[in-house]
Amino acid sequence: MKINKKWSLLSLASIPLVMTLGNSMLIPVLPDIEKKLNITPFQVSMIITVYSVVAILLIPIAGYLSDRIGRKKVIIPSLIIAGAGGIVTGWASWKMNDPYWMILAGRLLQGIGSSGAAPVVLPLVGDMFKSEEEVSSGLGLIETSNTFGKVLSPILGAFLASFFWFLPFWLIPVFCAVSIILVAMFVKSPKKQEEPQKFKEFLQSVKKIFKNDGRWLFSIFLIGGIIMFVLFGLLFYLSNVLEERYGIKGVMKGLVLAVPLLALSISSYIGGKKIGQNKKIMKWCCTIGLFVLGGMTFLVTFTENIYMLLAGLFVCGAGIGVSLPSLDALITEGIEKEERGTITSLYSSMRFVGVAAGPPVYAVLMKSSHEVVFYTSGGISLFAAAVSLFFIKPEKEKEKNGEGAKEGDPGLKPALE
Template sequence: MSKKKNGTKNIIALASVPLVMTLGNSMLIPVLPMIEKKLSISSFQVSLIITVYSIVAIICIPIAGYLSDKFGRKKVLLPCLLIAGAGGALAAIASTAFKHPYPIILAGRVLQGIGSAGAAPVVMPFIGDLFKGDDERITAGLGDIETSNTAGKVLSPIIGSLLAAWFWFMPFWFIPFFSLISFFLVLFLVAKPEEQKEAPSISEFVKNVGRIFKRDGRWLFTVFIIGCVIMFLLFGVLFYLSDSLEKKYGIDGVAKGALLAIPLLFLSVSSYISGRKIGKDQGKMKFCIVFGMSAVTLSFIGLWWNHSFYLLFIFLCVSGIGIGMALPALDAVITEGVNNEESGTITSFYNSMRFIGVAAGPPIFAALMSNAGWLIFILSAFCGIVSVFLALLNISSQAKEKKESLKTV
């Protein structure tokens, strides 16, 4: 019983990390039009507040993954939570005290991206370490982590709008506050996993990773690409929806935040159910990825046909359900398919790809919105259907065989 309670405490504490990292990024999305006006900058410049954070994370995540394999998950996770909080504090101070804060805000977001690189991506292999040998607990734990992540996306537009209604810069101030909460939860509640095998030297590590990608790159790259596509569509659509609600429909403030949360709520519920139902069934993992991305594709085809106010939300809720099905399944495929010694590094590559999607979504959607808005839905549907075919062709339902092949590398 105590073991189960300890497992629950571990999950709660670790789930706070993606929740905090998501809040620290996504709660700025509904505030971006307000920041654009307050700082007198362009739509592209304001989108960089999201993009620079993600670009830095993309570069740093593989480094953090290797360090977590070498020195331990907790030793990397805790300092990075503090760095993320410090980055948020820098942006908050600049936005409050400086006359022209935009460059310092970007610098703070860079620092926050460095911290995030060693925080949220380390959680997935941490779950694998804590529940080693218990596939069902691992899959359920990963489902809880994705649910926390998506719950953060549901709460973030509401919290961001509420804080910005007070002062436009208040969302920046809450980033260090949330980071400290997560830091203390992980510090006191997360057990130290059993001793890991000594990580290889950098040269050996590079050779091992090269062999892994040479042998199993087909399914690994497929999972990476789909993860990137999902985040590209998710953050691009959120940027598009935030801008459209304010400029096209005249809806702003808390009302806009609540509307942004609707499709994300469907995503969160779907993610929770998917994570619980998959278990260790590899066939279900593949089904959830294929069916989920098919739903995403059909929803954007529907939006291309008609994206009036009510249909916009109906189709985006369908897309949210599809993404919610796919994300825990992708996490499970990655975690089940890699050997523990390289899990931190391989999952970090996966998270880097997800951050590429986060970085690319807002500026690309902003550019399309300025020129040919209808292309947004065609591009999104195309990305979805490519993901479906890649999953059908390259993701096997026999992930255990893959894991065994990785152990022989």
């Protein structure tokens, strides 16, 4: 990989890092926000959910625009909007007596910005590299940046909140500014070889994709949503019980929350490096990772010992980390460049559905018992593993010059049912 492409990739990796910090950094601070604003656990969960809901709606539009006008022209304005949202939330929480609704408004702006930034990174990586091995390695780095942000964010959020509870809000525009500078300086979108399709032709091509490849695409969409649902739900649950049941607060709580995320980051990095261009390995990495996640969350129901709980969640994080790069690689390499931004944005939307649904659903489950939380997590994770096992079925690669090959086709499309 050339030096300039490495810098481009590192610059792109800053985007999911920024977006992850903008969301996950607030997880350990939510109980403090709940007390400061005198609101319910469900209301405080909306600070995560409103960010994600607007992203769900706008990500497909951002993906379509990135296919039409270029990835970079969508990413930079989106980062500016996300930074503006951070300023609104920071100012409201600092200066207003009753800032809850203004905080939600700022989070809404951040969601709008995030919808056009992080999801567009995946297809841009696919555009930048020709070989499947480089694409897989690049996506592994992007997913690792995403997960590294998840590891760093609870520690950083808890540390900042130890000074002022609203300080994590102010860090978001700073990170956005850094990312904007890096992308503007180092990222060059590949030039389009052809004129963009007309909208009617584009819709027909997308319909054809879902007609031919709908089964494995919808399976990946569903699995991505479930993984994020379980991850953010468990983090929300853990953030509350660490303080209420175990008396773990402040930076120490951030460090404890980072334990499963560290496993996720390490396994994601290794997985992205090892899967290469083998579609069967991608499928089995995803399936095994989900079975590990489901099995371990079931086992965790039998203990409330903090050390056993963290050990179990460490293994759960590793299972998630193995699955995510495989899903990214399958969907990015499985779609032609002309529709890649739109299809991968739909996948990102489904991941945000999980992020949006996790905290409020787990806020309700927490009222029942520890067992209900982990039985639900285990059951839905094993369901996702079954979907991966039975509906993602890689076949042998088609010969590049074989039947159905198109002129100029780089041969990246995985022959998936």
